[in-house]
Amino acid sequence: MDTTMPVAAPRVTYLNHEHTVASWLLTKDHKRIGIMYLMVVTFAFFLGGLFATVIRLELATPAGDLVSADTYNKLFTMHGVAMVFFVLIPAVPAILGNFVLPLQLGAKDVAFPKLNLLSWYIFVIGFLFTVYAMVAGGVDTGWTFYTPYSSRASNTNVVATGLGVFITGFSSILTGLNFMVTIHRMRAPGLTWFRLPLFVWAIYSTSLVQILGTPVIAITTLALAVERFLHFGIFDPVLGGDPVLFQHMFWFYSHPAVYIMILPPMGAISEVIAAFSRKSIFGYSFVAFSSLAIAIFGFLVWAHHMFVSGISIYSALVFSFLTYAVAIPSAVKTFNWAATMYRGAIWLKAPMIWAIAFLGLFLVGGLTGLFTAALGVDVHLHDTYFVVAHFHFIMVGGAIMGYFAGLHYWWPKITGRMYSDIWAKVAAIIVFVGFNLTFGPQFILGYVGMPRRYHVYPPEFQVLNVLSSAGASILAVGYVLVAIYLVASLFYGEEAGDNPWHATGLEWTTQSPPLPHNFATQPVVTEDAYEYSQREIKVV
Amino acid sequence: MVSGIPLFPQQGSTLAADVDALYFFIVAVTAFVALLVTIVVIYFAAKYSTNDPLEVGARIHGSIPLELAWSIIPFLVTIVIFVWSADVFFDLQRPPDQTLEIYATGKRWMWKFQHLDGQNEINELHVPAGRPVKITFTSEDVLHSLFFPAFRTKADAIPGRYSTVWFTATLVGEHHIFCAEYCGTNHSGMVGKVVVMEQTAYEAWLTGNVGGGTLAARGERLFSDLACNTCHLSDGRGRGPSLANKFGAAERLASGATVAVDESYVRESILTPQAKLVDGYQPLMPTFQGLVSEENVMALVEYVKSMRVPSAAVSRAEAPAEPAKPTVPQENR
Numbered sequence: 003m004d005t006t007m008p009v010a011a012p013r014v015t016y017l018n019h020e021h022t023v024a025s026w027l028l029t030k031d032h033k034r035i036g037i038m039y040l041m042v043v044t045f046a047f048f049l050g051g052l053f054a055t056v057i058r059l060e061l062a063t064p065a066g067d068l069v070s071a072d073t074y075n076k077l078f079t080m081h082g083v084a085m086v087f088f089v090l091i092p093a094v095p096a097i098l099g100n101f102v103l104p105l106q107l108g109a110k111d112v113a114f115p116k117l118n119l120l121s122w123y124i125f126v127i128g129f130l131f132t133v134y135a136m137v138a139g140g141v142d143t144g145w146t147f148y149t150p151y152s153s154r155a156s157n158t159n160v161v162a163t164g165l166g167v168f169i170t171g172f173s174s175i176l177t178g179l180n181f182m183v184t185i186h187r188m189r190a191p192g193l194t195w196f197r198l199p200l201f202v203w204a205i206y207s208t209s210l211v212q213i214l215g216t217p218v219i220a221i222t223t224l225a226l227a228v229e230r231f232l233h234f235g236i237f238d239p240v241l242g243g244d245p246v247l248f249q250h251m252f253w254f255y256s257h258p259a260v261y262i263m264i265l266p267p268m269g270a271i272s273e274v275i276a277a278f279s280r281k282s283i284f285g286y287s288f289v290a291f292s293s294l295a296i297a298i299f300g301f302l303v304w305a306h307h308m309f310v311s312g313i314s315i316y317s318a319l320v321f322s323f324l325t326y327a328v329a330i331p332s333a334v335k336t337f338n339w340a341a342t343m344y345r346g347a348i349w350l351k352a353p354m355i356w357a358i359a360f361l362g363l364f365l366v367g368g369l370t371g372l373f374t375a376a377l378g379v380d381v382h383l384h385d386t387y388f389v390v391a392h393f394h395f396i397m398v399g400g401a402i403m404g405y406f407a408g409l410h411y412w413w414p415k416i417t418g419r420m421y422s423d424i425w426a427k428v429a430a431i432i433v434f435v436g437f438n439l440t441f442g443p444q445f446i447l448g449y450v451g452m453p454r455r456y457h458v459y460p461p462e463f464q465v466l467n468v469l470s471s472a473g474a475s476i477l478a479v480g481y482v483l484v485a486i487y488l489v490a491s492l493f494y495g496e497e498a499g500d501n502p503w504h505a506t507g508l509e510w511t512t513q514s515p516p517l518p519h520n521f522a523t524q525p526v527v528t529e530d531a532y533e534y535s536q537r538e539i540k541v542v
Numbered sequence: 543m544v545s546g547i548p549l550f551p552q553q554g555s556t557l558a559a560d561v562d563a564l565y566f567f568i569v570a571v572t573a574f575v576a577l578l579v580t581i582v583v584i585y586f587a588a589k590y591s592t593n594d595p596l597e598v599g600a601r602i603h604g605s606i607p608l609e610l611a612w613s614i615i616p617f618l619v620t621i622v623i624f625v626w627s628a629d630v631f632f633d634l635q636r637p638p639d640q641t642l643e644i645y646a647t648g649k650r651w652m653w654k655f656q657h658l659d660g661q662n663e664i665n666e667l668h669v670p671a672g673r674p675v676k677i678t679f680t681s682e683d684v685l686h687s688l689f690f691p692a693f694r695t696k697a698d699a700i701p702g703r704y705s706t707v708w709f710t711a712t713l714v715g716e717h718h719i720f721c722a723e724y725c726g727t728n729h730s731g732m733v734g735k736v737v738v739m740e741q742t743a744y745e746a747w748l749t750g751n752v753g754g755g756t757l758a759a760r761g762e763r764l765f766s767d768l769a770c771n772t773c774h775l776s777d778g779r780g781r782g783p784s785l786a787n788k789f790g791a792a793e794r795l796a797s798g799a800t801v802a803v804d805e806s807y808v809r810e811s812i813l814t815p816q817a818k819l820v821d822g823y824q825p826l827m828p829t830f831q832g833l834v835s836e837e838n839v840m841a842l843v844e845y846v847k848s849m850r851v852p853s854a855a856v857s858r859a860e861a862p863a864e865p866a867k868p869t870v871p872q873e874n875r
Contacts, residue, residue, distance in 0.1 A: 071727050144724050150701060151684040155650075155726055239702030240831075245685060246700065279590075281599030288609050310687065311698045312705055315635050319628055326620035330613055337612040338604075340579055343586035346599035350591050358583060365579055369572035376623055378630025379565050382694040385687060385722040449565070450551045451691025453722040456730035460718065465547045504595050534598045 015418065015515040030115035031518060035122050036100035037416070042129060043092055044485075049133075050084035051481065053077045058440075058474040061467045066458040074457040075142040076158065082145025084136075087167050088129050090397055091259060093405045094266030095212075096125070096177055099205050102412055103181060105509035105516065106199050108190025108525035113183040121176040128170030135162035144455060146256070149237035149248040153229045161230055164223040171216045174262070178212030181205050190508065192527035196290075199507055199531045200276075200283060201408075203290040204269025207297035211258045211265075215301070219255035222248065246312055253304035261300040263397055265293055267404020268335060271357050274411045275339050277505040278354035279346030280534040285338045292331035299328040309377060310384050318377055325375040332368050336361065351503065352426030356407035359434040363399025367392060370445065388448025391441045399437055406430075406484065413488065414498030418515040421491035425483065433480035439473025506532055554692030554713040554738065560630050561694040568623060575616075634695055637676045637708035642669070645757070645840040646679035648686035648699035651728040653719060656840060658757045659748055665734030667719065669711055670744035676708040678805055682836050687723035690736060696722050704806045711738040761845025764838055768830065776849075782827060783820045789847045794821040808843045 016033045026034055057077050060068040069077065100118070104111055112118050135141055141163040143152040152160050185206050189198070225236045226248070235241025237248040276283045283289055305313055305321040339361060348354070370392040374380050383389060414420050443466040452463045459467070501510040508525050509516075553559055590599070644667070645656040655663045655677075669675045679688055681699035689696035693709040721732035739747060765771055773782035783793075789808070792800045796819040801807055810817055812834065815827035834842070 066730075071730070075724075075727065075729070142726070148685055148724070151724070151726060155684050239700075245702070279599050280597065282601070282603050284602065285604035285609050288604070309631075310696055312700050312703065315632065318631070322628065323624055326617075326624050329620060330617050333616045334609065334613055336579060338609075340582050340586070341604075341608070343583065343590065344600075345602060346586070346590050347594070347597040348587055348591045348599075349593070349595060350587065358587060361583055362580060365576050369576055372572055372620065372623060373565070373568050376564065376568060376627035378561055378627040378634060379568065380627075381631065381634050381696060382561055382691070384696065385689070385724075446549055450548045451689070451718060451720065453689060453720045453730075455724040458730045460733075462548050535601045 013513060014517065015513070016518045017418075017515050019518050028119070030111070030119055032100050032104050032112050032115065032118060033416070033516065033520075035118050036097050036102075038122055039092060039096040039100060039125070042126060043089055043097060046084050046088035046129065047481075048485075050081050050089060051478065053081035053084065054474065055478060057081060058471040060457070061459075062471045064459050064461045064464050064467075071457045072142060075144075075455070076140035078455055079141050079144050080136050083132060083141070083163060083167070085397075086145055086259070086263075087170055088132070090263040090401050091174060092125065092177075093263075093401065094270060094408060095181070095205060095208055095262070096121075096173075098201075098270060098405070098408045098412060099177075099181060099208075099266060101416055102408075102509055103184065103202065103205055104188065105415075105512065105520055106202055106507055107184065107188050108193060108508045108521065108527065109184065109188035110519045110521075112180050113187055114180050117176055118180055121173045121180065124176070125170055125173035128166045128168070128173065130166075131169060132163055132166030135159035135166060138162070146252060147223075147226060147248075148252075149226065149229070149243075149245045150239065153226055153236075153238050153248075154240070161227045164226055168220050168223045171220050174212045175216045178209035178216075182209040182213065185209075190525045190527055193508075196287065197527055197530050198290075199269075200272035200286070200289055200293075201266075201269035204265045204272070204293045207293040208262050208265045210294075210297050211262050211300065215255045215258040215262070218251060219259075222251040222255065225251070246308070249308050249311055250305065253307045254301075257304040257307065258297075258300045260393075260396065261296055263401040264404075265296060267360070267401045267408065268293070270408030270411065271339065271360055271404050272335075273505075273507070274353045274357040274407050275342050276532040276534075277411065277503050277507075278349045278351060278357070279343050280349065280504075281342060281346040282530070282532040282534070283338065284341035284344070285334075286531070289335055289338050292334045295331040296328060299324065299331070303328055306375060306380075309380050322375055322377045325371075329368065329371060329375070336365060336368070349503075352421075352423050352430065353407050353411040353503075355427045355430045356403060356410055359430050360400065360403035360407055362434065363395055363403055363437060367395030367400050370395060382451075383448060385454055386448035387444040387452045387454055390454050391444035391448060394441045394444075399441070403433070406433075409488075411503070412509070413491070414502045415509055415514050415516070417492060417495070418498055419491045419495030420498040420502060421495055422487050425487040429480050429483040429487070432483065433477060436473050436476030436478075436480050440470050440477050441473070443467075443469045443473075506534060551694075552692045552713060552717065554690075554715075554717050555694065555709040555711055557630070557633055557709065558692065558694045558712075560633065564623075564626055564630050567626070571619060571623070637706065638674050641674040641676035641708060644669075644675060644677045645837075645844070646677050646688065646699075647682055647836045647840070648679065648688065648721065648725075648732075649682040650684065650725055651721070651732040653686075653688065653721070653732065653734050654837065656757055656837060657748070658844060660756045660760065661748065662837075665719070667734065667736045668744060668747050669736060669738055670741045671711050671714050671738050672741065674708060674710045676706055678704050678706050678840070680704050680809075680836055684725050685723045686721045686725050686732065689720040689722035690717065691720065692717035692736075698723050704809060711736070714738050714740060757841050757844045758848040759845075760838075761841035761843070761848075764834070764842055765845055768834070770842075773827070781824070783823055785846050786849050789850060795819060796821050796823070805843050805847075808846050809839055812839055812842060 016031055060074055139159055141158045141160055143156050143160055228234050229236045235243040237243040237245050272283055272289055303325045306325045309318050374383055374392055410426055447463055447466045452459055498514050500514050512521050647654045652664050655667045679699050681701045686699040687696050688699055695707050695709055697705040697707045716735045716737050719734040719736050773780045774785050776784050776786045778784040788803050791803050793803050794800050801818055813831045816825050819825055
């Protein structure tokens with residue numbers, strides 16, 4: 003990677019101070035660990051994308067003519083498992099969080115560097131387990147693993163996949179713990195809580211969810227395995243269990259998991275919008291506390307996935323109300339981002355274009371949540387394509403676009419190289435257009451009544467499905483384009499310089515790529531985050 | 543079915559219009575907010591854009607009044623949606639007293655419907671227009687979900703318990719029935735149609751399709767075949783409680799609690815008799831779990847329902863699908 007480093011800059015960086023494979027596999031450097039996560043997550047992303055491609059090809063016609071029904075069911079299951087557990091949950095915290103968090107804090111590394119490496123290994127072992135389950139015949143329960151189908155009826159690799167999710171969960175817990183301690187203990191002198199970049203607040207809130215929520219999915223998958231193997235009646239009514247109990251336990255983790263996916267990208271968006279508006283974030287403390295509020299209230303809304311699952315109408319009432327309550331902090335963030343741009347000096351470089359694309363898609367994703375939270379409408383919408391469209395707008399339109407905005411923002415810091423700004427903008431626009439064409443028609447499909455997870459469908463739904471598949475092919479071109487110009491930048495990219503965006507934040511005060519231990523001298527912070535009107539943060 | 547590109551589902555029931563009205567209200571609210579924010583962001587991006595990387599923005603840190611405004615106003619709007627949607631939801635979840643009752647069972651991968659007069663249908667359901675229909679259903683294997691897009695209602699079929707959906711169909715014709723909860727290989731083939739007929743056509747269909755007696759009659763035969771009648775004597779002197787006039791009443795349990803005798807309680811008492819033991823009786827009854835299919839359990843439930851005051855039972859002969867609920871005292875024990 004660094005063989006093309008120009009002779010004029012023989013600086014020691016975290017990339018070039020050691021070269022052996024062992025120096026990577028045994029590294030305790032948060033930056034290298036971040037890059038190792040990037041490798042695995044990118045692989046999982048293209049794997050999940052491959053599954054999605056076959057799904058969209060199959061759905062181009064109403065008949066089940068490309069793959070068999072069982073194969074189709076495995077495809078959407080494995081698409082969900084790969085994307086949720088191995089892309090969305092780790093993407094921003096484990097890749098960007100690992101790389102950027104200690105730099106933003108002015109720290110040498112995370113609080114527990116060895117634990118950080120262990121987390122990566124646990125993540126990889128969990129991923130290998132899941133890939134093994136996929137290669138050895140796949141799994142067909144849906145990523146939601148609903149009982150009693152998963153515990154009794156399915157004869158696919160349910161337990162191996164569950165074990166993969168179970169193992170990976172520990173990586174998520176340990177990373178959350180590591181980051182939380184790091185934020186408490188490793189802040190540079192002068193870096194008080196309310197001077198922290200908002201990305202740090204977002205990671206802190208996410209860590210809270212990772213630590214408190216993930217053990218519940220571990221218990222749930224374990225209970226599922228116990229029922230499958232030992233026939234203990236936990237979820238299967240024939241054995242005396244309750245299938246709805248599984249849904250409570252599953253969503254108690256998996257709803258907060260949505261905030262593990264979306265909070266860190268929201269943090270990245272706060273950084274990008276402030277940097278490219280060259281202005282303080284509007285309402286810093288409101289944006290910071292809205293992250294915490296989302297993390298906490300996010301634990302109280304799980305049963306909104308279960309309005310037609312046989313819960314009492316009065317508990318449905320409570321969960322609907324709480325869901326509207328948790329929507330408010332997300333709205334507050336969005337309004338603050340828009341207001342930050344007011345009277346800014348807006349520099350429309352590629353990361354800002356990705357961030358604006360995020361705003362547009364996240365807005366649609368968040369607002370369509372008002373439909374699914376509305377009890378009377380959700381009875382109709384539940385388990386239709388409307389829901390599929392809604393959560394893809396949040397998870398892909400929100401989380402993945404936010405991840406890309408952050409990746410483009412910090413790429414010059416990570417690699418020391420600058421990618422093509424033009425191509426990056428073109429890719430953002432292609433992805434934005436392709437995404438809307440893919441998932442926009444699915445809102446209509448859902449309201450017309452097409453249920454999700456359908457291998458064949460009535461012919462009158464075909465036109466909207468063809469539009470969606472066409473959009474998906476545009477989307478795929480966009481993502482491949484991103485991979486091409488980012489890889490190309492490693493070989494042909496110009497040297498980025500230490501602070502190509504003229505941004506505030508301690509990560510921009512060290513060299514690009516950073517030193518092995520981040521900073522030559524201990525940074526000291528004397529002012530709030532995003533003090534653009536006073537130019538760069540002074541570092542003593 | 544509508545040909546061409548359907549952009550909006552047919553309104554096939556009395557409540558469909560209520561759901562759609564709420565839907566369009568939320569469309570209007572969200573479209574307004576989405577447009578407002580999009581226009582503001584694009585306007586700012588265009589108006590304040592600069593290519594001088596050293597230029598900086600204005601020194602603005604926030605505004606408490608604005609923060610309060612854009613927290614409180616959206617909250618109030620969501621409260622309006624919440625209240626309205628709860629109202630529609632309660633209408634969808636609570637059937638009126640006088641309904642045409644139908645039982646259904648979901649199993650991989652079909653829907654089986656049982657009419658009180660004895661007709662059975664698979665993946666097809668005939669109902670009259672203009673009359674409330676209540677479907678009580680369960681699943682024989684995994685989760686399913688009985689979804690009527692044209693009626694804007696669905697509920698999960700859960701093994702081990704009864705769910706209900708109800709609707710008053712208004713649009714004569716055929717509409718989709720989908721399974722909305724993933725249930726394995728042929729999930730997308732677990733579809734059918736609901737055939738909404740004029741009342742007279744429906745009655746003609748009923749008489750033309752008589753099976754082996756009414757559902758309650760089938761239940762009565764099962765009641766003696768399974769020897770239920772050896773303990774549940776109607777004079778109350780058997781080893782089990784008399785079931786006469788029991789449905790719709792409240793039953794006192796050995797635990798001291800009381801339970802309303804409804805479809806779910808009768809079903810539970812057949813399959814797990816010891817779960818809620820009636821006060822004053824010994825736990826003698828064996829379980830019928832695995833011995834009686836869900837369809838036969840429904841026939842038994844319907845028979846227990848029919849063992850009510852004679853006058854109510856007689857009136858059912860003329861109005862086959864209207865159990866005379868109001869005549870049953872609600873708290874008579």
